[in-house]
Amino acid sequence: MEKxxxxxxxxxxxxxxxxxxxxKILFPKSKITKGDIIDYYLKAADILVPFTKDRPxxxxxxxxxxxxxxxxxxxxxxxxxxxxxxxxVEKSDKxxxxxxxxxNAATLVYMxxxxxxxxxxxxxxxxxLNNPNKLIFDLDPSTTNFDLVRETALxxxxxxxxxxxxxxxxxxxxxxxxxxxxxxxxxxxxxxxDFAKYLADELVSQNPKHLTTEIRIExxxxxxxxxxxxxxxSATSASPYGVRAKESAPVATPIFWExxxxxxxxxxxxxxxxxxxxLESDGDPWKxxxxxxxxxxx
Numbered sequence: 001m002e003k004x005x006x007x008x009x010x011x012x013x014x015x016x017x018x019x020x021x022x023x024k025i026l027f028p029k030s031k032i033t034k035g036d037i038i039d040y041y042l043k044a045a046d047i048l049v050p051f052t053k054d055r056p057x058x059x060x061x062x063x064x065x066x067x068x069x070x071x072x073x074x075x076x077x078x079x080x081x082x083x084x085x086x087x088x089v090e091k092s093d094k095x096x097x098x099x100x101x102x103x104n105a106a107t108l109v110y111m112x113x114x115x116x117x118x119x120x121x122x123x124x125x126x127x128x129l130n131n132p133n134k135l136i137f138d139l140d141p142s143t144t145n146f147d148l149v150r151e152t153a154l155x156x157x158x159x160x161x162x163x164x165x166x167x168x169x170x171x172x173x174x175x176x177x178x179x180x181x182x183x184x185x186x187x188x189x190x191x192x193x194d195f196a197k198y199l200a201d202e203l204v205s206q207n208p209k210h211l212t213t214e215i216r217i218e219x220x221x222x223x224x225x226x227x228x229x230x231x232x233x234s235a236t237s238a239s240p241y242g243v244r245a246k247e248s249a250p251v252a253t254p255i256f257w258e259x260x261x262x263x264x265x266x267x268x269x270x271x272x273x274x275x276x277x278x279l280e281s282d283g284d285p286w287k288x289x290x291x292x293x294x295x296x297x298x
Contacts, residue, residue, distance in 0.1 A: 012042055015083070015106040019113050026065045026115065029247045032272070037243060038112040040272040045105035047279065048241040052108075052119060054126040056087045056099035058236050059111060060118035066245040073116070076100050084110065087126065089234075117245050120236035124185065131185035132192050133293065135165070136237050137200070138227035139176045142220045146267070148210055150260050152203075152224055153177045157257065159199055166292035168285070169260050171267045173244035173252040177260070178237065182293040189233040191298045196228035240286065243272060251275045254286040 009016045022035030041048070062070045076086050076098045085101035102108055102119065111119075123132040137156050139149050156179045157167040165181040172178055183192070197213070203226060204211045212223040230237050238244065238252040250268035253275050259265055270278055 010038065010042060010109055012045070012106040012109040013104050017106060017109045017113060024065075026062060026117065027247055027249055028065060028067060030249065032249050034113070034115060036272065037115075037117060037249065038109055040243065040249070040276075041108045041112045042105060043276055044241050045108050047284070048119075048239065049102060049104060049108060051240045052102040052121045054087075054101060054103060055121035055124070056089055056097075056129070056234075057102050057122075058120040059100065059116035060120065060245065061114060061116050062245055063115045066117070066247070070245070072120075074099060081110070087129075089129065117243050119239040119242040121239050122234065122236055123231065124189070124233075128185040130188050130233065132189055132231060133183050133185040135181040135183055135192055135196060135296070136230045137179045137196065138172070138230050138237065139179070140225040140227050141175055142217075142225065143222050145222075146265065147263065148224050149177050149267075150263075150265060152207075152211065152226075153179050153260050154257075155203065156199075157260075159203065163199070164294060164297065166294070167257075168289055169255050169257055170240055171250075171253045171255060171265070171269060172238055173242070173250035173268055173270075174238070174246065175267050177267065178252075182289050184293045184295045186295045187298055189231065192296060193228065193231040195296060195298055196231045200226040200228045241275065244268075249273075253278070254284070256282070256285045259285075 008019045010019050024034045026034050059073050061073055074097050084107050085103055086098040087101045088096050088098055090096050123134050125133055139152055141149050160167040160181050168180045170178040200213050204213055210223055212220050213226050214220050240252055240254050242252050244250050249272040251270050253270040
């Protein structure tokens with residue numbers, strides 16, 4: 001059994017975080033270590049934390065690397081320090097899940113040291129956990145035809161805008177794209193999901209050869225899956241600027257709409273070595289995300 005050796009400390013915010021086994025390789029082919037992931041999350045904290053703060057957070061942990069056993073963690077372990085904030089959520093059976101609240105750089109670095117590579121926050125935020133403050137279409141391709149993903153994202157952008165919603169684009173760092181609309185948290189998940197389903201069904205009816213809302217993978221064929229089910233209570237989505245458990249450590253990256261038009265775009269175009277350079281050179285594509293919140297008309 002590997003010893004959890006504390007080799008150093010990192011200052012994150014006003015806290016010193018013990019760092020262990022930072023030379024451990026988590027991405028074998030690309031030789032990316034746990035220390036590399038910790039370093040990225042520390043540097044990305046200012047831009048990332050606003051997307052996780054005050055949202056119940058599920059993390060995906062890879063203690064022995066991305067090709068070994070992994071697990072999703074909802075409940076915060078008791079050994080996590082008291083200074084890490086929790087968000088208690090009562091389930092239907094009256095039991096309570098103590099979700100992580102990643103509200104600062106120190107929490108982000110602590111989680112990275114626990115090999116929490118992927119971050120999956122809720123679509124709602126305190127104090128309105130029953131009302132989402134964003135709507136997401138997750139475009140999940142069945143083939144490597146990314147042109148269809150790009151073209152569909154642009155169609156969804158137009159559809160959002162026709163309904164008075166602002167549209168923002170993000171690579172998922174996996175295989176697809178997200179199209180996201182910021183909302184004022186004034187209607188509940190049922191209403192938002194029903195609207196998303198209505199819109200998805202409309203889009204499929206206009207292009208049934210290439211689009212589908214079929215949940216079962218084997219029935220999709222080569223069609224692009226419009227996943228509107230992310231817009232459900234307690235459902236999660238990949239955090240902007242969160243790392244994905246793929247070789248080269250791709251990052252879920254907010255992008256400009258002009259980038260969506262480029263045939264060079266892929267879901268994994270940006271990674272921990274390039275995304276912050278892109279942000280510095282190009283600016284923040286989601287700078288006005290919160291300013292564009294509107295009430296969803298249902």
